[in-house]
Amino acid sequence: METTSTLEKTLRLLALTLVVIFFMFPIFWIFLMSFQTNETILRIPPQVIFEPTLSNYTALITGKLTSAAGTLDIAFMKNLGNSVFLSVTSVALALVLGVPAAYAFARHKFKGSEDIAFTLLSFRFAPPLLVLLPLTQYFQWLGLANTYIGLIWVYQLICLPLILWIVRGYFEDISADVEYAYRIAGHSWFATFRRIALPLAGPGIAAAGLLAFIFAWNNFVFALVLASADKQPVTVGALAFVTSSGIQYGQIAAAIVLSVTPTLALALYAQRYLVEGLSLGAVKG
Template sequence: MATVTTRKEKIIDYILNGVTIIYFVIALFPVVWVFSLAFKETSQILTWPPQFFFKPTLENFQSLFSGLTGGNTGSSTVDFLRNFMNSLIISFGAVIISVLVGVPATYAIARYNFKGKEDLAFTILSFRFAPELMVIIPIYIFFQKLGLLDTYTGLIWVYQLITLPMIVWILRGYIEDVSRELEEACWLDGFGRVRTFFRVMLPLIRPGIAASGLLAFIYAWNNFVFAVLLGGSRTAPVTVGAMQFISADALRYGDMAAAIVLAAIPALALALYAQKHLIRGLSLGAVKE
């Protein structure tokens, strides 16, 4: 009987593993396909049936760096490197300011009791799940009167509607998991509140800061609505700049794929750099005694 049960468990494991592998292949295929398009010539991209084996070329990447895209389908000027730098400036600027503001704000929400605390926390969260189109008109009028349209200052400020709630709500759980007695012991040893915060609390919640900061950066990097309506030719990020590859005469698939590959590098590099903190940050508190 035990042998039959063990055999059934093995069969179930094989089936589950097979389903997992199939799902993984299906989920990963679009990523691999886009990556392959970035190294194909235009003629190879438009060939039917698709070519899975081909001689790779750097023509699409050269077009992006030179600013002249189109190849055989007609050339046009696209300043993708400027769009890339705009995305870096806006996304990093928004995340850095959100971390500087969000960490102390989250500490106050998590540690102190004051009237309207939960209402304030919910209001901050509402900025994240509320539709962007719901607030874009008043923000546009506000920016227009203050001269903030198509400026880095304006876009960095409005991107915090995306990044700040993410940081506050992820970090709140980490701060609440840190024992109050630990802070009180530090106070008894002569540490002030400020010194305890910087010397004790910050090292303990560093994984949470890494995880929330990375997720906030990804959301800011991928934002389109705020950038397309509040930005312009001077501050357009990669999400808006990618629209330049779509024209009336052709769709520049190779250039678009190369742009996607380059645009994925910052988030991937940050994830690899913060991998240890990210894994610990996302799993911390998942299992409690």
């Protein structure tokens, strides 16, 4: 172990504190906002000491928003459900399609394999709005507009390339000979894929899945254009708080806290996989 001087330790602590404050402050402020009414939020100068209220959360959970102009229905819980459903199914589908594809790209060099892999990656280059306008037309013809299937399909533009390219790297990192050794001991290639390649690339697949989940969860523009209120996720649903009688900052803050919680919890839970997965080398035999 190297010895560090007290000065170095202090400086390090200071630097870390600054970084943490810089990144965490907005979230912390939003957290505080979610327990305040619009009046206390908009006070000038802003104050950290206030009387906390749960009214924002009750409004979101009951779906009734009472404001000066009257009562408004808020479909926030429905939106939250949509977010969970859309993200989970999109990532699941992307894993089912992407992991075998990533394995194929990693293990079998066939004519045009690089081109196909790159084309799939290029989905992420295109500005989503450019894709969305013609897509809206097609989806209306196909009857996919404003359906979960249509949204999950479009979400593959986000999830599939991500999973494909990250997982491919993990498969390439596994020595092909480990698989050969398994095959020559009397197992089919599919058994080898299932019992050797998949477990060894496990941390990578988990990391890619988690990243894809976060990207899908945070998506805004696809659902904004392609879905109506009852299919929209929280990212779009939060727009409802911009009402004719003003912006409901307290509710927005509470909505943000509620919608960040699942991804945050997931990331904390899967932290081990994320570190292991994103630092590579962990799967070498």
